[in-house]
Amino acid sequence: MKIYILWLRQIKRYLRSKSRILGSLAQPLLFLLAMGYGFGSVFQRAGEGNYINFLAPGIIGMSIIFTSVFTGIEIIWDRQFGFLKEMMVAPMSRLNIMIGRTVGGATVATMQGVIVLFLSILFGFHPYSVVGIFLVIPVMFLVALLFTALGTMIASLLDDMQGFQLIMNFLIMPLFFLSGALFPLDGLPKALSIIAKLDPLSYGVDAFRSLLINSSHYGLGVDLVVLSLITAIFLGLGGYFFKKIQI
Amino acid sequence: MDRKQIITVKNLTKKFGDVTAVDDISFSVGEGEIFAFLGPNGAGKSTTIKILTTLLTPTTGEVSINGNDPTVNPDLVRRSFGIVFQDTSLDDELTAWENMEFHGVLYDVPKKLRRERIEQLLKFVELWDRKDSLVKEFSGGMKRRLEIARGLLHHPKIIFLDEPTLGLDPQTRNHMWEYLKDLNKKEGTTIFFTTHYMEEADRIADRIAIIDHGKIIASGTSRELKEKTGKDSLEDAFLSLTGNTIRDDSASSVDNMRAHRRMWKR
Numbered sequence: 009m010k011i012y013i014l015w016l017r018q019i020k021r022y023l024r025s026k027s028r029i030l031g032s033l034a035q036p037l038l039f040l041l042a043m044g045y046g047f048g049s050v051f052q053r054a055g056e057g058n059y060i061n062f063l064a065p066g067i068i069g070m071s072i073i074f075t076s077v078f079t080g081i082e083i084i085w086d087r088q089f090g091f092l093k094e095m096m097v098a099p100m101s102r103l104n105i106m107i108g109r110t111v112g113g114a115t116v117a118t119m120q121g122v123i124v125l126f127l128s129i130l131f132g133f134h135p136y137s138v139v140g141i142f143l144v145i146p147v148m149f150l151v152a153l154l155f156t157a158l159g160t161m162i163a164s165l166l167d168d169m170q171g172f173q174l175i176m177n178f179l180i181m182p183l184f185f186l187s188g189a190l191f192p193l194d195g196l197p198k199a200l201s202i203i204a205k206l207d208p209l210s211y212g213v214d215a216f217r218s219l220l221i222n223s224s225h226y227g228l229g230v231d232l233v234v235l236s237l238i239t240a241i242f243l244g245l246g247g248y249f250f251k252k253i254q255i
Numbered sequence: 256m257d258r259k260q261i262i263t264v265k266n267l268t269k270k271f272g273d274v275t276a277v278d279d280i281s282f283s284v285g286e287g288e289i290f291a292f293l294g295p296n297g298a299g300k301s302t303t304i305k306i307l308t309t310l311l312t313p314t315t316g317e318v319s320i321n322g323n324d325p326t327v328n329p330d331l332v333r334r335s336f337g338i339v340f341q342d343t344s345l346d347d348e349l350t351a352w353e354n355m356e357f358h359g360v361l362y363d364v365p366k367k368l369r370r371e372r373i374e375q376l377l378k379f380v381e382l383w384d385r386k387d388s389l390v391k392e393f394s395g396g397m398k399r400r401l402e403i404a405r406g407l408l409h410h411p412k413i414i415f416l417d418e419p420t421l422g423l424d425p426q427t428r429n430h431m432w433e434y435l436k437d438l439n440k441k442e443g444t445t446i447f448f449t450t451h452y453m454e455e456a457d458r459i460a461d462r463i464a465i466i467d468h469g470k471i472i473a474s475g476t477s478r479e480l481k482e483k484t485g486k487d488s489l490e491d492a493f494l495s496l497t498g499n500t501i502r503d504d505s506a507s508s509v510d511n512m513r514a515h516r517r518m519w520k521r
Contacts, residue, residue, distance in 0.1 A: 013360040021348045024389075090344035097308050098361035099333040255310050 010100050014108025015115065018079065022116040029120075032078075036071040036124050040064065040131060043190065056192060064125070064133035065216035066189030069151065072121040073209055076152045077180055079113030080159015080246075084169055093255055106250040110156045110243065117152035118145065140219040147219065150235050151212035157242035164249035189213045193225040208238045260319075261286040261413060261445050262307065267316035269302050276302040278469035279316070284462075286412075287443040289436075291450065291460035295497055299469040300449045301341060304417055307447075308338055321412055334362065337411035339402050339419045347391035351382050351401050354390060355408060362409035369408075376404040379434060395422050403431060407438070414438075416448035420455065432459055453490040463489075467497045 022029070044060040051059035086092040095105050122145060125133075135141055162175055186200070187209035196204065204210045215231035218224035224231070262284040269277040277299040284290045294300050305311040306318060309325040309332055318325055321335040345354050352373065359369035377383040380400035390398060399422065406414060414435070420428045436459065438444045450456055456463055457477045464474035473480055473496050477489050484492040 010361055013357055017346065017349065017353075017357060020353070021346075024348055089347060090340060090342055091346045092344075093310065093340055094344040094346075094358070095361070096310055097333055097336075097338055098358075099330040099363070100361060101330070255305070 010098075011104055011108040011111070014095075014105065015112040018109065018112025018116055022119070029123075032071065032075055032120060033123060033127070035074070036067045037127060037131075039070065040067045040124075040128055044132075058134075060128075060132050061134055061221050062192070062217075063190065064128040065220050066187075066213050067128060068121050068124050068148070068216055069187065069189050069209055069213040070184055071124040072117050072148060072152050072212070073155050073180060073184055075120040076113055076117035076155035077159040077162070077175075079116055080110070080156045080161070081163045081166075081172060081175070082113070083109065083160060083163035083250075084166060084172075087253075087255070088168070092253075096253075096255060102251045103247045106160060106247050107243075110153065110160055110246065113156035113159070114149055114152035117156060118149045121148040121152065135220045136222045140222070144216055144219040147212075147215050147232070147235075150232075150239060151209070151215075154208055154212070154235060154239040154242055157239065157246040160246040161242065161249050164246070164253050183207055183209050186210075187213055188225070208235065211235050259286045260284065261288075261321055262290075262447065263317075263319045264303075264307070265317040267303070267306065267318060268314050269299075269306060269311065270314045275469055277306070277313075280466065280469070280471045282464050282471060282474060284445060284447060286445055287439065289439055289446045289448075289459055289461045291448055291456035291463045292466065293449065293453075293456055293463060293493060294466035298466045298497075300466060301417060303466070304338075304415055304447075304449070308336060308415060309333055334409075335411060336413040336415055337406035337409060338415040339399075339406045339417065341417040341421070343398050343402065345390045345398055345402060345405075348389065350387050350389055351377065351393070352386040354401065355405055358405045358408050364409050372408055372410075376407060377401075380404045396424065396427055399423055400427065400431075410442065411444065413445040413447060416446065418449055418451065420450060420452065428455075453488070453493055457489040465493060465496055472496055 040060070040063060044063045048059040051057070051062065056062065083092065086095070096102075125141070125144070129135070162179075166172070186203050187207045188204050189209065193201065193204055193210065193214070211226060211231040211234045214224055214226050215228055215235065218228040218231065226234075260283040264283065265281050267277055267280050268275065280299075280303070292300055292303070302311065306313050307320060307325065309329045312326050320332045323331040323335070325332045346357070349357065355373045355377065356369070359373065364372065374383065377386055380403060382397060382401055382404070385393070385397070390401065393401065399419070403419065420431065423431070432455075435446055439446055448460075460477065462474065462476055463480060464471050465480070466472070473483065475483070480492045480496075481487065481489060484495045486492040486495055
């Protein structure tokens, strides 16, 4: 019940900030349209097929990673606007506060991912089966959970928004660009291939592709195992760092 | 003293790095007492309140709130108090009613009782007709009133008020104290508050403690403090005990310390 009310708060806040919803849709759409149609013919000539179809799961991954890290980092706002104190003096464990917030943030990011999925269908993306669309939603949630927990972890270590830009440029952007969201992971130079393997988003995007366009680099089984493991680790670490927050 | 002590603090010390914010203080508050905790800015008031309310852990010393140690049984301690913080701690993006509901759920107030109390408390602070407005549309005074209502929602045994009347007009201030005194009388709620308005402490508190540079330098009833210093008003007594120098900087030195510490954590 307490976890539910923390979750509900996140959802309400999300649904109330229309500008935030629109704002965070603009970037993935821009990527999808500019890159999808821009590189489409080159991709086709290289014999890789339809680039929009290849790119759309990557763009879904992009909207999820940005939204979820951001909702995790929102704890800094809660601290600045004092609401964190209200939660911290309430009779509930720090771990439950963190779980409620993280699940709420992950739900918001999943909703965002679903919206991007439907928008990309509108703009020419063809998932290969309807079943895949339903199956991909829980996987989106898993990926969202992973990155919200990461955001929470970061937020517990920062105390104002000044570090935010740094995190964006040195963590989130590389995670996105090196994940294979934009390019196929087959035949990459050795170094890049290793980096992609260390990037959790690679497995997320790969799982999306497996369910949406029936093509996978690592295999859906591997993707799900890796994602679940990293999520568990990040939730543990997030909970640990969150516990140490002093107000 | 014949009544039960609901708050006891023994040899409490809190250090932030090299800075000692609270320096070996001991005091106790009886059940049902109205206790004023006074001191200049940066004297250690807020740090003490944070320790009593489980937000900070003491460096050394013992604290007992309603029979429980905040470091051992934080949840039992948390259930026993309500708090109105110095700066707002409401969610701006939620309505007044939702802020109350959120609090009620976190403190396990059963649904029916929760709804009744929310209505009663919001009516009392005259925000019932604005219950569905987002808090960000509220003025400072309205936010304060809402926070007070929220702090009382779970009928705590102790209520901590950290400069609760800051920025309130005299009408609201009077109204608030009337209610709190009534609550104190009827329910025996212990009230622990800080303020910079000496006349408020003089009028309302049963007992007063004055803290300066992290140490408690005097405590007793308002009359005892006046007699001790040979002054006519509590304000003069306070000034003669704590001196006339303005030391905002001792507050910021602690703040700076903490900021530094946080920076290093990065």
